[in-house]
Amino acid sequence: GSLGSVMVPGRFLRQARFYSVNAASKAQAAASIGPALAMVGLQMMLSEVSGLVRTNLAVTSQVLTAIRKDQWAELTGLVAAIGRAVDQAREIESVPPSLWEDVVGSGALLQKQLELYQGNVRDHVRQIGRADARSHREYLQTNAEAIVFDAYALLSSVKAWTGYHALRAARARAA
Numbered sequence: 001g002s003l004g005s006v007m008v009p010g011r012f013l014r015q016a017r018f019y020s021v022n023a024a025s026k027a028q029a030a031a032s033i034g035p036a037l038a039m040v041g042l043q044m045m046l047s048e049v050s051g052l053v054r055t056n057l058a059v060t061s062q063v064l065t066a067i068r069k070d071q072w073a074e075l076t077g078l079v080a081a082i083g084r085a086v087d088q089a090r091e092i093e094s095v096p097p098s099l100w101e102d103v104v105g106s107g108a109l110l111q112k113q114l115e116l117y118q119g120n121v122r123d124h125v126r127q128i129g130r131a132d133a134r135s136h137r138e139y140l141q142t143n144a145e146a147i148v149f150d151a152y153a154l155l156s157s158v159k160a161w162t163g164y165h166a167l168r169a170a171r172a173r174a175a
Helices: 023-092 097-103 106-128 133-174
Strands: 002-008 011-018
Touching: 023 097, 023 106, 023 133, 097 133, 106 133
Parallel strands: none
Antiparallel strands: 002 011
16 A cells, blocks of 8 residues: 555644555445445435325325314204204294204204214223323324314204204194
8 A cells, every 4th residue: 555644734634544446445345335325225215205104194184174174064054953943942932843844854964963973072082091191192182173173063963962852852742
């Protein structure tokens, strides 16, 4: 090899021994760089997968939001219809056939809504009921909006269900 010096202006920093680059040392250099290149490639692939996962989560969140809006619109329509019918029945102190005809088809839809939100709330309670405090916190942070939505929807569906059965009982009593 050749001897040399590494210098900065005005002084010597280190001495160095320089070797000529031949085929064997090129192969050694490539072999030592190979795992590093593989690691860089793996990191790039993981970064790409992470981006796809984030995109997938965003799309899934949008789809769930759209589904919840549709379910909420259906439930609020039922609750409003039953509420108006109950108010009218209280006002006239009876359930005439015309009023009953407006809500008679709501029974199956209300049952569906009630079972849907009971199941959702039951699932939330089961998830929160785990023994691990960390999983409680993570679940609550991730699903807080869904928990509040499902609890309020269950309350609204129970209210509408109760009103529907009150109208049904009053109609049966009148018949």
